[in-house]
Structure formats: structure tokens, C-alpha cells
Amino acid sequence: GRKVLIVYAHQEPKSLNGSLKRVAEEELSKQGCSVTVSDLYAMQFEPRATRNDIVDCLHNSDEFNYGVETWEAYKRGGLSNDLIEEQKKVQEADLLIFQFPLYWFSMPAIMKGWMDRVLVQGFAHEFPNCYDSGLLKNKLALFSFTTGGSKEMYEKGSINGDIRYLLWPMQHGIMHFCGVKVLAPHICFAPEYVPEEKRKEMLIAWAQRLKTLWKEEPINCSPEWYFK
């Protein structure tokens, strides 16, 4: 059975994000996948990249460099337990699903902190092993999120610009950088401003997509896809 890690960032289980997360757990489990959820708010996941992420002595305590220190700590097994736990989940997963509400054209800080702290050099990438040779190659990622604005507000030429513009740092800059192949995003536009009936349709559509997810081809994660 395939393994899926859902990294989930919403404070409210009753939210549409909460429901989308449960739909994915149910549908993928039904398929025989083993599903793990990192519920970041429930875990009170620490988003700040600090010296506390290194449990033992520093490589250079005279001038703290987070990137160097976490790289060195990873190699000698000196990262904090919460990071080691998350890295294990990533290592085992065939597919990473990121489920969140869009905050300021990006992911909420608690999820950005997961990226900043978990995907350290040595584990997720190690120059020149980045992009197609990133250390997490052979994995898939999918960004599933809700927006405040409508679909029309995120079209090319509209006020917010094409929704794909804001996917670049997340899909290309993080996932592709680590070698992860990216499936098309799953976007629920403006759930707060539609009738309950429409929100139910959103959940059904997500469950439907998940039924054939493993047959999907990854996107071509290059500037053409984002800015054409």
C-alpha cells in the first residue's frame, strides 16, 4: 500500500479545510493507502527556526548560521525530536498533501515553519542534489488549499493575477527544489462566500479526484507552466 502524509494547517476541525483533510484520509485509506496526518495547530508545531532545533553543541557557536547548523546536526543525528519525527514521516511517504487556507498569497506561517525546519540540507537536498536530483525524488506533492477570493479574482489579468503566479515559490521553490514531483494543485475558491450546497460539491469533487490520483501525471514544473 502507498503511504501518504497530509500536512494540515487549520485551527478549526469544522472548517472546509478540516473536511477536505478528513475526505482525503477516508478516501485514501479506502484505497488501501496508509495515511499519516501532521495536524500542525493541534501539535502546536513550532514555526521558528532557532538554536533550539539543534540539541547538542553547535558547529560554530561564535556565529549562529541556521542552515549550516541544521545541516551539521542532521548528519550527526543532533536535530530536535520534533524535526526527526517529521522527517521520518516525509521519508516514508510516497505522496505529501499540503492542506491549508491561503494566507497572503502563500501558506500560513505555521506551515512555512514546517518547510523551513523539516526540509534541511542533508535530508531534503544537498548541493548539487537539488531540483531533479533533489534527495526527495520519487515522491509526489499536492497543494490543496482554499482561498478568500473568487476564481475570477485569480485569473490572468485580474486584480490578484493568475493563481499560478503564487504557486511558484511553493511548488517550484520548495517541492521541486527537493526533487519532489508536483501534481496539479487542488483549489477551492472562496468557500466562505458560497452556499452550503456548493461546499458539499467541493468535498465530493475532492473525493472524486483522489479516486484516480495515482494515475495523474505531474505538472511540468518550469516557468512556462506558471507564467505562460
Place this chain on the structure above:
Amino acid sequence: GRKVLIVYAHQEPKSLNGSLKRVAEEELSKQGCSVTVSDLYAMQFEPRATRNDIVDCLHNSDEFNYGVETWEAYKRGGLSNDLIEEQKKVQEADLLIFQFPLYWFSMPAIMKGWMDRVLVQGFAHEFPNCYDSGLLKNKLALFSFTTGGSKEMYEKGSINGDIRYLLWPMQHGIMHFCGVKVLAPHICFAPEYVPEEKRKEMLIAWAQRLKTLWKEEPINCSPEWYFK
């Protein structure tokens, strides 16, 4: 005298980011500006958007909606003190400088949390008051950051794509959305991989730019600037 708020996110005062922050404090003070610094790591600034940001009762305690709750709390003066403090600093400032190392094609989570939590509806925007009519109009913002990759790696057609691609969510999606006019970013490429002499030149160049900063015209914060 003009007022400047520097929102600063680096763990190490001896870092180039720390030096760039001090150079800005010194140069702008010399010009007669009043300079305030929010040193996010030193403040142990909370990046997580949670129910704790509302000190009194919730508008709807049955289903927690962070955007709605902070909007309502802002209107009745019920936001937590750390947010009120930051909002006062923003309100008074003519210029916001964001000083940080680029983490994953974006700002570190601690700074994203500052955006998520401080720039609440009612304070920074209130539909339809967004973009050119955003509530923080008549202010300027400048993103000043360091990168791991070289300038060549952030050119159009190169592996990381044009550096401007990743500026879209931060400059347009956050600052422009709130009505803030954006000055050209200040980017120090790959300071970790250049000789000490070159890092000194980077500090001198930043001080030089600040001398005539108030004469600069904002960029044209539209897709043409980013994706041309």
C-alpha cells in the same frame, strides 16, 4: 522627521542581515528619521495564528474563523497586546523595511507570521479597500534580503528563475494589497560564498542607497514588472 519601522528576522546579530539592519538604523537616524526595530527572534514573536490572538470572547465560538475573529476583535479593541503594539508601529511608520534571509523562495516563517497576524482586516485592508485603496496607503515598503544562491542562479531562464517571480506574493500579494507602495527590493546575493571584502561592499552599497532613498519612485507593482 520621517518614521521607519524595520521588521528584522535573523537569529544572529553578527550575521550580514544583522549588519544590514544596523546600517539602516544608523544611516536613517543620521538623516533625522525616527527608527523603530521589531527584532522578531529577540522578541520571540509568535508566528501562529490562533485563538490566543483574541483576548476576549469570540464572535462565533462554535466554528473558529481566524479572519473573521481578528477583524471583529480589531474593531472592538480585543486583539492581543503583541498585535496592537505592532499595529501601532506600522500605523506610525512612513516606511517599512523587511530585513531577512530568503528561506525557501520567501520570508522566514517568523516574518510570515508577522504578516499573517498583524495585517488584519479592518487595520490593513477592508474590502473593497484593497490594493490602491488599501488602508495602509501613503506608506512605503522595501524588502531587503540575502540569498543562498548567486545572482546568476536567479536570472530569467536559470534554474531558480527570475528573482522577481518570488517577489510577487510578498510585494504584490501582501504590501500592494494593503495599499503600500513598494520600492525596488535590495538583494545581497550569496553573502556566505563571497570574501569578507565583498560583504563590506554590500554594507556600503546599502548605506549609499539609503542616502537617496526618499527620492526613489516606487516600482510599478503589476504583473509586467514581475513576469515581463
